[in-house]
Amino acid sequence: MSKFKKKKGGDLPAISTASLPDIVFMLLFFFMVATVMRDSTLMVKNQLPVADQIQKLDKKDRVMYIYAGAPSSRYVDKYGALPRIQLNDKFATVSEVGAFVLAERASKREELQNVLTTALKVDGETKMGLITDIKQELRKVNALKINYTTRVGAYSQNID
């Protein structure tokens, strides 16, 4: 009888939008997870050198960052083109490194204060003199664990 009646091609059914929120949430979560927050804006050029014998850096809360390199193009007028150190959001001199490290150390939880690593994010074109000065300052405040942050790749890319 009419049990297997052929369906009439009526109006097209509206596509349900019930899952739209899910998709949006999915994207949201994805970006939440995948984005790395940068806590300070870079004011120096930061083309890191390349290395392949590398180790991963410790957890975020155990690391303090010191940036160095020539000022970015929009700061060149004001600060010149010689490599400089950047601490947090401003340019600094070598003598300020010690105070910065001590302040950073004091802001961390007590159990982390002895395991802090200083990550040196230094532009590849910088001269070693500046880095040596930073290292001397770090030794003065007994911040001995350092990490030369690099990109991954063969060492030969450093030599031109």
Add this chain to the structure above:
Amino acid sequence: MAKRSAPEVNAGSMADIAFLLLIFFLVTTTIETDSGINRKLPPMEEIEDPPIIKQKNIFSVVVNKNNQLLVEEELTDIDDLRRLAVEFLDNGGGEGEEACDFCLGARDPKSSDNPDKAIISLKNDRETSYKVYIAVQNELVAAYNVLRDREFLRLFPNERMNFVDANKKYTDPRTSPEEKERLKPKLDEVKLMFPQKLSEAEPSKTN
């Protein structure tokens, strides 16, 4: 006859699909973490009468202001640095108490006694470029890693991985504490066989 419209597509499973995708991305993406070469600076205080080190136990690497590399006072290409450093560390020229039973080197009496005595001294100029310095550091660390890999594979063939991988596994927060406990003595043993003795001199002044 009643007018019939096509039935609505069931959207109930859409959420499942969405979650499936979400979980897929969650699992596959790794949050970008910084990596680099870890170093430890020497403490500031001066050591009273420093130990006397025989010249043959020192492997001197100098990078001058023109980014040229001098290894043992000879102009060297950086591509040879890793090999030369491995040869030096693995030499095992010592005798009697200072003999090195696991070294496979040439046992040249003019080179290092054993890996424990061998010191690599790195000196750079203030005008040296950071890029080149990192490349040199990288090669020196690589030399240690080559030897540590070899010994780790020899001593612990059951692990089916080399030192670098084992160390990576050890530092990975996802590794279980039991696994870490198991790996630690093995890693320490190999580290003790080839201790990283990399000394950096105070920088020379440009002249």
